Amino acid sequence: MATPTSTTPESTTLPSSASSLVVRPGRWVDGWDAEDPAFWQSTGRRIARRNLGWSIFAEFLGFIVWQLWSIVVVMLPSAGFALASGEQFWLISLPSLVGATLRFPYTFAVARFGGRNWTIVSAGLLLVPTILLGIVVQNPDTPFGVLLLVAALAGVGGGNFASSMANITYFFPQREKGWALGLNAAGGNIGTSVAQLLVPIVVTLGAAGTLNIQLAGWMWVPLILVAMWGAWRFMDNLSTAKADVAGAAAALREPHLWLMALLYIGTFGSFIGFASVFPKLIADQFPAFSTFQVGSASLTLAFLGALVGSVARPYGGRLADRIGGARMTIAAFALMIAATLALILTLPLGSFWIFLACFLVLFLATGIGNGATYRMIPSIFAARGAATAGEAHSVGTQRKASAALGLISAIGAYGGFVIPQVLNASQAATGGYTLAFWGFIALYAALFAITALVYAVPRASLARHRI
Known part of the structure; x- marks a missing residue:
């Protein structure tokens, strides 16, 4: 069985038992064939599962950011913000509108930039709405238009689902796509629940009757950085992924x-x-x-x-x-x-x-x-x-x-x-x-x-x- 060739040390993290598998700089993988039983058993499954794990984590954070405003909105009145009910509904719904729209270009981004590369970029984009949320909610006089803009930026988290699903589908054979995509989707969906559970706890814990509402954004920054590092270190780009x-x-x-x-x-x-x-x-x-x-x-x-x-x-x-x-x-x-x-x-x-x-x-x-x-x-x-x-x-x-x-x-x-x-x-x-x-x-x-x-x-x- 042939040994995969490589021109960079970083590719040594990939198994060396793949037939006709070639790893190029930037963790680009040529010759991927998940439908080949021998390749899948010897090498493919391990690589695919590793990519799936980090994909789920990044998508999980995407859903968290996408739905952050669903729980932050109900806390804003206690933080001194005077918002009409209709304004609150707009802060809740606008991230979904933006996220749904971004799913179209995100679907094709994997083939254009590579699954690993786009996961790094799409996870990094999550830093923008989380950091800005942590800033704007500290001042009750922040104009509603500014709040609406920051909420809209949270829509980038909704786009992550499309690129994550598009990426993972290339890694698995037809007989295992359903379960892999189901895990990927469920792992992302549950991010909504985690955000709604943890944000109220974190912003009130030790706050002595007040709200540290800025932590609703800041608390996710370290995890986003971990997701970016994990994608850079452990994920791969498949040259077979074509738009x-x-x-x-x-x-x-x-x-x-x-x-x-x-x-x-x-x-x-x-x-x-x-x-x-x-x-x-x-x-x-x-x-x-x-x-x-x-x-x-x-x-x-x-x-x-x-x-x-x-x-x-x-x-x-x-x-x-x-x-x-x-x-x-x-x-x-x-x-x-x-x-x-x-x-x-x-x-x-x-x-x-x-x-x-x-x-x-x-x-x-x-x-x-x-x-x-x-x-x-x-x-x-x-x-x-x-x-x-x-x-x-x-x-x-x-x-x-x-x-x-x-x-x-x-x-x-x-x-x-x-x-x-x-x-x-x-x-x-x-x-x-x-x-x-x-x-x-x-x-x-x-x-x-x-x-x-x-x-x-x-x-x-x-x-x-x-x-």
């Missing part, structure tokens, strides 16, 4: 991409939207339960929502493998409808614990739906390929499916902006959130029907496959 512009263009012409993007707005968009706004909803509806004192520190239970949704995501994918993605997505939307209806009916009771339970079921359903809808995408494109097997195609089914995963994840993230803004509009119009929740039920019912009619019933356009 597939033709695949993306072909996927955009596929009607099922737009249907799946709509479904993903309903599942992931609901998850990230409700996760970002949950601390504010608790503060508005049940101010006495907004925080709990644990010694000298404060704790909010809002983190439980994002935690439940994040943990449920991989299991949604696994259940979809067993009983079908469409069936699991239908079940997820049914559960989302039931949880939202229960929330509306029980709100007049004024019980925080029932409110929390309804939302946790809703988050559970969104997590299951995230995994199930994401699992549907390759199945749909495989079925489309079978249905059009006799037609001439310039772009293969697998290429279109791969491009569709990135595009759908970007479009679905816009739900993180839409959900808070719908709640904002409902509060401005009616003084409460009930109207918005009825609107969400109507949306989930429509998505339930689309999934059932298009994907749960065998159709000629999908080669009579049940997705």
Whole structure:
């Protein structure tokens, strides 16, 4: 078996048992073939797992930064800031709008700059919104426009998901992509929960009745520096990772991409939207339960929502493998409808614990739906390929499916902006959130029907496959 060649000492961290593996300066790796069983067993798996670990860590921090303002906003009044409810909703939702938009260029950045190189850069960009947050929240007279700009910059954390997923997909063989991408996604999603758990504790711990709110940004700087160092030291660039512009263009012409993007707005968009706004909803509806004192520190239970949704995501994918993605997505939307209806009916009771339970079921359903809808995408494109097997195609089914995963994840993230803004509009119009929740039920019912009619019933356009 050939030994990989290298021109730099830094490449000695790579195993030397790979066949035709060549390592060039800057940790560029040529000859990567994860589909070769011998290569994968001897060398590929170890390298891929090492890259996956640091990718998860960097993406985890990206989600933290992306959702920092969801918890900081509810603390600003205690720090002396006088913000209207509508202004708070804009600070919560704008990072999601920016992050969703950045997912499009971030998807292609890995092929352009290299997975390792872009992870270093994208992690480094997280320093900008965290440091600026630590500065601007120290002065209650900071203009709202400045706060809005810093919140918008936090959107760079949302873009990390797309580049991280695009990078990791190149490292793993087809038979292991699902689990690797599921771990990568869940590891990132859980960053929202960690931010909402730790920020209230850190900013109040030892603060003697005040808030060290600037620590909400500063506390993540050392971890970001570790992520940059880890990416530089241990990750690799694969020369086989190529930007597939033709695949993306072909996927955009596929009607099922737009249907799946709509479904993903309903599942992931609901998850990230409700996760970002949950601390504010608790503060508005049940101010006495907004925080709990644990010694000298404060704790909010809002983190439980994002935690439940994040943990449920991989299991949604696994259940979809067993009983079908469409069936699991239908079940997820049914559960989302039931949880939202229960929330509306029980709100007049004024019980925080029932409110929390309804939302946790809703988050559970969104997590299951995230995994199930994401699992549907390759199945749909495989079925489309079978249905059009006799037609001439310039772009293969697998290429279109791969491009569709990135595009759908970007479009679905816009739900993180839409959900808070719908709640904002409902509060401005009616003084409460009930109207918005009825609107969400109507949306989930429509998505339930689309999934059932298009994907749960065998159709000629999908080669009579049940997705």
